[in-house]
Amino acid sequence: MLADALEHLVRGIVDHPDDVRVDARTLRRGDLLEVRVHPEDLGRVIGRNGRTARALRTVVGALSTDGPVRVDVVDVARR
Secondary structure, rough: HHHHHHHHHHHHHHHOOHEEEEEEEEOOOOOEEEEEEEEEHHHHHHHHHHHHHHHHHHHHHHHHHOOOOOEEEEOOOOO
């Protein structure tokens, strides 16, 4: 559910919505949501001084019912 909500939010921000992919993993310290975007959209998702990424993390954290969730933004060129 969190991954779907985050993917929906990010698709609304970027110019290449087909390249958006959110991978969810469970770690010892909580869940990890990895957002992969087109390299040209990386700055748009991070935002000026990281404001957009911080806002996305805040929304996902508020939606989380299972504890802490970490959100990482990665471009598709990076593995």
